[in-house]
Amino acid sequence: MSSRLxxxxxxxxxxxxxxxxxxxxxxxxxxxxxYGGVALPSGNDADYRLGFRPSPTxxxxxxxxxFDLTSSSLEDQRxxxxxxxxxGAQHVDVGQGPDASHVVLADPEGNEFxxxxxxxxxxxxxxxxxxxxCDGSQAVGYFWSKALGWPLxxxxxxxxAIQSPNGGTKITWGGPPLMPDPGKxxxxxxxxxxxxxAEVDRLLSLGAKRLDSPDSGDGTVLLTDPDxxxxxxxxxx
Numbered sequence: 001m002s003s004r005l006x007x008x009x010x011x012x013x014x015x016x017x018x019x020x021x022x023x024x025x026x027x028x029x030x031x032x033x034x035y036g037g038v039a040l041p042s043g044n045d046a047d048y049r050l051g052f053r054p055s056p057t058x059x060x061x062x063x064x065x066x067f068d069l070t071s072s073s074l075e076d077q078r079x080x081x082x083x084x085x086x087x088g089a090q091h092v093d094v095g096q097g098p099d100a101s102h103v104v105l106a107d108p109e110g111n112e113f114x115x116x117x118x119x120x121x122x123x124x125x126x127x128x129x130x131x132x133x134c135d136g137s138q139a140v141g142y143f144w145s146k147a148l149g150w151p152l153x154x155x156x157x158x159x160x161a162i163q164s165p166n167g168g169t170k171i172t173w174g175g176p177p178l179m180p181d182p183g184k185x186x187x188x189x190x191x192x193x194x195x196x197x198a199e200v201d202r203l204l205s206l207g208a209k210r211l212d213s214p215d216s217g218d219g220t221v222l223l224t225d226p227d228x229x230x231x232x233x234x235x236x237x
Contacts, residue, residue: 002149003190003199005164006234007039008065008132009051011184012109019052021107024087025069025080026050026128044127046168051189059110059184062094064229066186067113068102070123070130080115081105111186122154122170129169131161132186136173140227143207144171147190147225178227188231196221200233 012018019030019038028040039049071077081103085091088108096104101117116123116130123130134140141160145152150171154161158175192199200221204210208223211230219235 003147003192003203003233005046005048005148005188006191007049007051007189009037009053009187009189009232010109010111011055011057011187012052013055014109015052015054018107018109019050021084021087021089022050022052025084025089042127042129042169044129044168045166046127046164047166048169055184057184059182061180061182063112063182063185064135064179066111066133067129068123068131068133069113069115069128070120070126071115071118073118077103077115077117084115109184125167126163126170127168131170131172134171134173135179136227136229137176137178138173139207140225140229141173143226144188146206147203147208181228185229187229190231190233192233192236196233196235203233 010018015038019040023030023040026040026043028043031039038052042048042050069080071080084105089105092104092106092112094104094112096102103115104112105115106112120130138158138160141152141155141162144150145162148162150162150164152160153163153170154172159173161170161172163170200223203223207226211222211224221233222230223233224230
């Protein structure tokens with residue numbers, strides 16, 4: 001038994017507006033999903049969605065999770081940055097320094113993301129959304145590898161990375177120290193392959209913790225991973 005990564009979802013004050021931004025950056029069409037939000041396909045072999053879910057939570061710090069977008073050339077990198085800026089992104093300083101070859105931006109709701117320089121071998125073949133880069137421990141990388149059934153493709157010096165057996169976006173964790181919870185962030189939405197409760201029990205046995213009562217209103221179950229990051233186990237549709 002395992003879960004499928006159904007979506008990587010943004011907390012959003014204006015879900016439709018934020019979905020429009022990412023649709024323009026990624027060149028993907030928005031769609032309604034079956035769980036009451038707005039979504040985009042990932043456009044790669046990992047076969048998840050980008051979800052945009054309404055949330056009143058205020059962002060209080062740098063996100064623990066952010067996307068790394070790849071580029072095929074310096075011109076392509078400049079074009080991705082220019083397209084994002086035209087759609088409402090801003091340059092942000094997260095300590096990258098003036099000589100950094102990647103470009104750090106934030107979307108219209110302040111979610112940081114990077115546009116990576118061409119020639120990055122680690123992200124080669126992953127698609128435009130090359131990685132979801134996470135602040136987190138080695139233990140949480142192991143947890144998500146078991147939770148999703150995605151093998152480890154990097155495990156060194158407390159840094160870990162996993163990738164779907166089908167390829168596509170890598171999910172990486174940079175090791176300690178762990179940044180404070182920013183309040184407003186990105187989260188995983190999991191779709192169980194079979195019985196929801198049995199899958200929740202499996203995730204709890206792997207180190208997750210329940211955050212809500214069994215009845216969360218829409219049938220989903222809210223949990224946290226070993227680093228305290230919230231994620232949802234959806235009902236079967």
